[in-house]
Amino acid sequence: MASSPIRAVIGQAGGPTAVINQSLVGVVQGCLEAKGIDQVFGVLHGVQGILDDQLIDLTDEEPATLERVALTPGAALRSVRLRPDEEQAARVVRALDRHGVRYLFYIGGNDTAETALLLLQAARERKQELQVVHVPKTVDNDLAVTDHSPGYGSAARFVALAHMGDEQDNRSLLGVKVNVIMGRHAGWLTASAGLARESGESGPHLIYVPERDFVMDEFLSSVSDCMERHGRCVVALSEGIHDAQGALISESRELDNHGNVQLSGGGLGEHLIAQLRGALGAGIRARADTFGYLQRTFPGAISEVDAREAREVGRAAVEFAVAQGGVSGSVVIQREKGREYRVRYELAALEDLAQKTQVMPKRFLDGPHDVSPKFLEWLRPLVGDLPRFGTLGHYPIPPA
């Protein structure tokens, strides 16, 4: 009797990114080339799809199709937010066992790393031969251990480009502009707005991240100072900014004219504009934008380095998994020392990433509302070259 084929399964979870399918294709290619793997399956909607028997065969996908899928934002295998409990985890690994699956590659963030760990433990408990490798992705860049995460560079590129354009808009029609950026607990994505600055005059003039407590009075007086200095003010801030007690500013309550508590409707930007009008005068031109989901899937702002690394973490995941007869863990990116930007891939223990949040270190921040030059230097290679804009000279004509 021939031995049964050895199978690998790939799933995707959490919020998608612009390059998450690069990782998917990297895993597929790695599996097709790996000696120890005979067939590669995908599962729709992550672990939910394993419970629901939603497996598809990826072994015979055309290389051209895979390359086109790699360039497509969003999760080609569809995503899921499910964090299985122990009973579900046991059901998942039993289903994988029935399908002869020896390797599970799970692409996602820190929740996904936790699920991967749970599945690994469930398999170990029943002495099932299963390796689980977590393939990192997140626009928030909040995964532990790794220097940075695939998905972040492209989202950061979107935020930087958006601020480059918005800066020109704000120069054209002066006023206060507040941009609300994704990031509940970590300010990495908001901080990338700093790359948009071309000179000391350029916005964003103020950058607020959740790593610092947000003090409304400091914000209002900083905007006021900025208006006096530049005649305008562009502010980038995280949706997750909070006060010293940890309460989200977006959930601030205020009394309406009737003395009733009023929710600001999720509109952090609107709330801050109202505060600014109260402090600086109702006549001030003040606008807010919330960048929303465009940050994670806009097709016109993909970073080449990010796309390449996303592919490579997928391939690396397979290499690690089949090495030494089978290993589990999470693929992390380490930056090589030296001037030139180079990285290597390593495998970390799932325990070191599961449910951990990496916030920005102090050396990347500067005072209550800025990032440091060190941070921008660290970030630049991940985002790639940005356009260089032009400015007219100033040759004033004397009054006639």
Place this chain on the structure above:
Amino acid sequence: MASSPIRAVIGQAGGPTAVINQSLVGVVQGCLEAKGIDQVFGVLHGVQGILDDQLIDLTDEEPATLERVALTPGAALRSVRLRPDEEQAARVVRALDRHGVRYLFYIGGNDTAETALLLLQAARERKQELQVVHVPKTVDNDLAVTDHSPGYGSAARFVALAHMGDEQDNRSLLGVKVNVIMGRHAGWLTASAGLARESGESGPHLIYVPERDFVMDEFLSSVSDCMERHGRCVVALSEGIHDAQGALISESRELDNHGNVQLSGGGLGEHLIAQLRGALGAGIRARADTFGYLQRTFPGAISEVDAREAREVGRAAVEFAVAQGGVSGSVVIQREKGREYRVRYELAALEDLAQKTQVMPKRFLDGPHDVSPKFLEWLRPLVGDLPRFGTLGHYPIPPA
């Protein structure tokens, strides 16, 4: 005594676009080449800057600087919203007279065309030798006479790309997604979301523009139908949607728990999500994004055709102005008949554009919530090629 030099002045007004500086550079280049013009000035903040003596000399700008400025979004000469009254108009033309200005090029939308007309009339009244040429720009595409306006193609490209990405996001994590797009009176920009569709399954599934009255019950039942058919629903709608009485949906009022009138805070998207939760159940996954200012200045979505035409309308403005010893009017784009996309530039009377709003014609709309194939065919050349995405095949694995 040598005759005094003949001068031209350029100004920019209204909301900026991603290619408004292409037109500026087109006018500068046209003036530098025109035989009848000796010097070219810019004015900061449009007519306001003429009143405030904020003229700068553009005659000696380096060609390389101009080319870089052309690639920069936003108004390099800064913008203004001022619509001068008759007294201000008279002061503006007197100031131009003192500076020896014989040609004024004013880049902007239909308000700007009105201002141009007012200035022309003020000059005619005092028998001043002044030609005023309006150079069109608007992301809204609502200018009369012209086939389309510079600025629209790039904004439409942003909206189409954003929906291509958002569609993949929505496929990944199913639910309702509502995208609110610029456009108070005309739906051109919202309608461009239709270009994002790759197949009959693709979103945006529903497109609502101000040219049609918005009926909340129709909206709620259409979303419900779409959820049943596709398990998800992407909606693109204009900020200017209104009911049959003309009242903006964004200004809908509802009673809160205490019976007080509550404004929905400008959050049209939030308001619609609340309505959807009420109709389809609170458990539904529903999200809204308001694209905001990114639509008009994002540097990563500029249409090549739009950039080229924006430059050409600037050059054409100068050619018309100096032809036949001086003509005033507004540059319009006419599309040549035939398969291949080609345009020619003409000069229309300022009266024909001033304060007029061109809405979408009936043949470009389809039912209460869609655009027609004719519209997409008309739009495609203005936006340029879009990326082609990939989809995995579906080769299901039977349950084990």
